[in-house]
Amino acid sequence: MTDFDPTEHQHIRYNPLKDEWVLVSPHRCKRPWSGQTEEVVDETPQTSNQLMPGAVRATGQRNPNYTSTYVFENDFPALLEDVPSPSVADHPLFQSAQARGTCRVMCFHPDPTKTVPLMTVEEILAVIQEWVNQTSELGARYTWVQVFENKGAVMGCSNPHPHCQIWASNFLPNEARVKDRCQKEYFNKHNKPLLVDYVEQELKKKERIICENEEWVALVPYWATWPYEAMLLPRNGRPQRMTDLSAEQKNGLASIMKMLTTKYDNLFKCSFPYSMGWHGAPTGQSHSPGDSPHWVFHGLYYPPLLRSATVKKFMVGYEMLAQAQRDLTPEQAAEKLRMCSDTHYKK
Numbered sequence: 257m258t259d260f261d262p263t264e265h266q267h268i269r270y271n272p273l274k275d276e277w278v279l280v281s282p283h284r285c286k287r288p289w290s291g292q293t294e295e296v297v298d299e300t301p302q303t304s305n306q307l308m309p310g311a312v313r314a315t316g317q318r319n320p321n322y323t324s325t326y327v328f329e330n331d332f333p334a335l336l337e338d339v340p341s342p343s344v345a346d347h348p349l350f351q352s353a354q355a356r357g358t359c360r361v362m363c364f365h366p367d368p369t370k371t372v373p374l375m376t377v378e379e380i381l382a383v384i385q386e387w388v389n390q391t392s393e394l395g396a397r398y399t400w401v402q403v404f405e406n407k408g409a410v411m412g413c414s415n416p417h418p419h420c421q422i423w424a425s426n427f428l429p430n431e432a433r434v435k436d437r438c439q440k441e442y443f444n445k446h447n448k449p450l451l452v453d454y455v456e457q458e459l460k461k462k463e464r465i466i467c468e469n470e471e472w473v474a475l476v477p478y479w480a481t482w483p484y485e486a487m488l489l490p491r492n493g494r495p496q497r498m499t500d501l502s503a504e505q506k507n508g509l510a511s512i513m514k515m516l517t518t519k520y521d522n523l524f525k526c527s528f529p530y531s532m533g534w535h536g537a538p539t540g541q542s543h544s545p546g547d548s549p550h551w552v553f554h555g556l557y558y559p560p561l562l563r564s565a566t567v568k569k570f571m572v573g574y575e576m577l578a579q580a581q582r583d584l585t586p587e588q589a590a591e592k593l594r595m596c597s598d599t600h601y602k603k
């Protein structure tokens with residue numbers, strides 16, 4: 257039998273943040289593709305788009321002539337503040353609970369063509385600062401504040417104007433709940449945050465790093481499920497929440513976001529679609545700064561593309577019924593992204 261080669265031989269990898277395994281089958285990259293392809297569409301928004309400065313939204317409200325970021329209450333929110341609570345379950349198999357919350361939309365820039373990689377570092381910094389403001393304000397009242405960006409029609413984004421959403425809830429969503437538990441268990445066992453240990457190891461191994469600066473590392477996690485999934489991890493201190501970031505960390509974050517998303521766009525010469533967002537310690541009235549030493553604030557990018565601008569990864573049969581499976585290895589994905597230029601292909 258030949259020796260194990262992770263780029264040839266299938267294996268499973270453990271995700272300690274979610275207590276899940278992923279099947280890595282790199283030999284599958286060689287299979288031919290005659291299935292669905294995505295159309296490459298020019299997603300430059302129409303000048304009449306509803307997120308533009310001065311535009312009239314679906315509800316008839318008019319946006320101000322904003323010049324930087326702009327936040328408004330989502331006109332079609334999935335979470336409302338005041339709704340009746342469901343009655344107590346009469347059987348353990350039929351549990352429900354109250355869900356209260358609020359949803360906001362945040363435009364990144366008045367110019368509809370300025371996606372994150374095309375924005376200046378200063379403009380991205382303004383976005384980060386507004387994320388901090390929103391997390392701080394909503395986090396005072398809500399247990400979880402989820403900031404996320406859906407980019408590209410393939411990710412269900414309804415409007416290509418650069419924007420994100422902010423959903424705040426009185427409950428801990430599943431991803432947060434599992435990550436809270438896993439990080440707590442690791443911290444109790446090792447007396448060190450899981451992600452502090454993880455960054456240290458990744459910086460030593462240097463196998464999955466996409467790019468880095470003095471404050472942040474962008475890498476394809478060892479346990480990544482999406483082909484070009486990335487994580488942004490702080491390398492100094494132990495920020496538990498976005499509100500803990502220092503001025504240097506915010507500056508560094510703006511520049512590494514630009515670097516990573518530029519490489520993403522350059523990979524297949526397209527406006528690279530993804531869903532991205534931030535995870536930090538839970539908030540709300542039962543939490544206070546510094547109370548969650550097991551948590552390290554981090555960013556997550558989940559892009560769907562696999563082979564080209566038109567062929568995406570489908571998380572279907574085996575993934576739905578068994579567990580996530582990926583084709584190229586995280587190390588191969590990191591290398592491909594590392595080799596991409598830091599200068600945007602449109603420039």
Ligand code: H2U
Pocket residue numbers: 306307312313314315329330331332333361405406412413414415419420421
């Ligand atoms: P996407 O991030 O998936 O593109 O969603 C954009 C959000 O903007 C969506 O949740 C909101 C939609 O409800 N929106 C408004 O609140 N008002 C509008 O006039 C247009 C879109």
